[in-house]
Amino acid sequence: MQKFFSNKKLIILMVILIVTFGLLAVTVNIRDNKETPPAVQQVGNDVVSVVGGIFAYPTNAVKNASSEFSDLYNTYTENKHLKARIDELAQNQAKLKVVQDENKKLKEELKLNSTLTDYTTVNASVLSRSSSSWQSYLTINRGSTSGLKKNMPVMSGNGLIGRIIEVDKISAKVELISTNNELNDKFASEILDSGNNAITGIVSRYDSASGKLVMENVNSTKNIKKGQRIITSGLGGRTPRGLYIGKVYGIKKDNYGMTNSVYITPAAELRNFTVVTIIKSSVSGEE
Amino acid sequence: MNIKTRKIVGQVVFLILAFYLDGLMKWAFLNNMNTGDFMILPQIMLMAIVLITMRIDNRRQLLAYGIIFGLVYDSYYYGIIGLYTVLLPLIMVGIDHFKFLFVKANMGYELSIYFLALTFLQSGIYVLERLLQQTNTNVFDFITYVLGPTLLWNMILFFVIYVPLANLSDWLVKYRRDSK
Structure with missing residues (x-):
């Protein structure tokens, strides 16, 4: 001894x-x-992210400028396409306004304060991306002082990109939907088809080879067609209903031919964004 | 402020810049999330660490740098503490222990030391994360899709920016004893 x-x-x-x-x-x-990391770590991360902002804003400016160039390149074809859609959009907007008003009145009538579709948003800008292989995290410049909580969903432009995994005082980490993690990163979702039958499932995986999201535990595949839209279903309580995820790309059976997986083309461009939107659900779900 | 403190401040600023460059590089240029299996991780801070370690002889100072920057790196980028916090000081002590073998540091030596350090660091992180079930990638996928591209990219970058970086770190560490 x-x-x-x-x-x-x-x-x-x-x-x-x-x-x-x-x-x-x-x-x-x-x-x-735990909901938040220990105070020391929070303060440390906040200090680092505040200083990091000095470097992040010029980088974001360059990034925006470079994506503007590629936008310019695509403008002509895009313009043609958009012109075709614009009349439809005006009509839809008018309809949406009427329906929203009606919905509000009906809710008041029913004394229903908030439902699964109600949410408020907070905008934040991206400070950096984790240089780690398996944790695809983004650091954003909003934290618990802006009312952020763990597990809130995060959108960018037109689609869902991930979920908040760590909240500090004035910064937070977002786990991207493209992370292949066993534990987190699952979204209860449903496929919008023409009929009334809801097809529900869980977006649980990301196929990095094809760049598609994978929806599993689908209850039926009868009416699924390519191009149908997929939204969050609001079941599970953490995510409000109606956040756009992407479009159906195809259906694959697993290796044993037992279950069906729906492959989804994500709506959000996961590369060229510098601002994200955090969705705060009005209904408090399970804690 | 005497010359020694000024040099230390310079070294810390150098490491901090390299630290932020890692995340910004990944965010701005290597953000291949939509398609592609390959994962490139910029490791510019490790470059700075290797160059500084080759030039500083004080082991306590090296350990302090390793632990502090390791902690910050883990907390800010990984959210899990214990990966860089342990591996970085180990690498620095290792380099410090064997650097007497080289009469004069030149590019070939430093390139190969950086190669070894990077391989050790990435494999260490992989093993620890695998143990804690933070990933389910298997070993061959790790080598092909993560380690390989990361090594290649970082070696090329090291090759390109070696001369200015080496001169800078020379200047940050060495000073004549009589110049106060």
Whole structure:
């Protein structure tokens, strides 16, 4: 025993191992179970993100400028396409306004305060992307002082891009929908078809080879057609109903031919954005 | 402020810049999320760390840099503490331990040391994350799609920016004892 404890190198190695696994286990547990990380870590992350803003804003400006060039390149074909759609849009907008008013009145009539479709939004700009292989995180410049909470869904432009995984005081981390994680990152969703039968499932996986999202646990595949739109269903309580995810790309059976997976082309362009929108659901779900 | 403190401030600023460059590089240029299996992780901070470690002889100072920047890196980019916090100081002590073998640091040596450090760091992170079930990638996919492209990209970058970086870190560390 005397000899063992006199070996300094062995003891250092032991301490390193214990510290490593201890730290890792504790922080993973905190991230999975607690609403916010410990105060020290929050303050540290906030300071780093505030300073990071100095570097992030010029980078975002360059990024925006470069995406404007490619936009310019595509303008002609896009313009043609958009002109064809614009009349339809005006009509839809008028209809939406009428229906919204009607919906509001009916809700008042029923004394229904908030439903699954009600939500408010907060805008935030992206500070950086995690340089890590398996945690596809974005850091954004809004935090718990802006009313953000863990697990709120995040949109960019036209579609869902992920969910908040860590909230600090004035910054937060967003886990992208393209993360392949066993535990998180699942969205209860449904396919909008022409009829009334709702086809529900869970968007749970990202196929990195094809760049498609995968919806599993689909209850029926009878009426699914390519091009149908997929929205969040609002079941599960954390995500409001009606956030646009993408369009149906195709159906594949798994290796055993047992279950069907619906492949989805994501609506959000996951590369060229610098601003994201956080969705705050008005209905408080399960805590 | 005497010359020594000024040099230390310079070194810290250098490392902080490299730290932010990692995230910004990934965000602005290597953001291949929609398609493609390959994953390139910029590791510019590790470059700065290797260059600084090759030039500083004070092991306490090296350990302090490793632990502090490791903690910040873990907390800001990974959300899990214990990956860089442990691996970075280990790499720095390792380099410090074996650098007496090189009479004079030149590009070939430093390139190969950076290669080894990067391989060790990425494999270490992979093993730890695999143990904690943060990923389910298998070893061959990790080597083909993550380690390979990352090494290639970072080696090319190191090759391109070696001369200015090496001169800068020379200037940040060395000073004549009589110039106060």
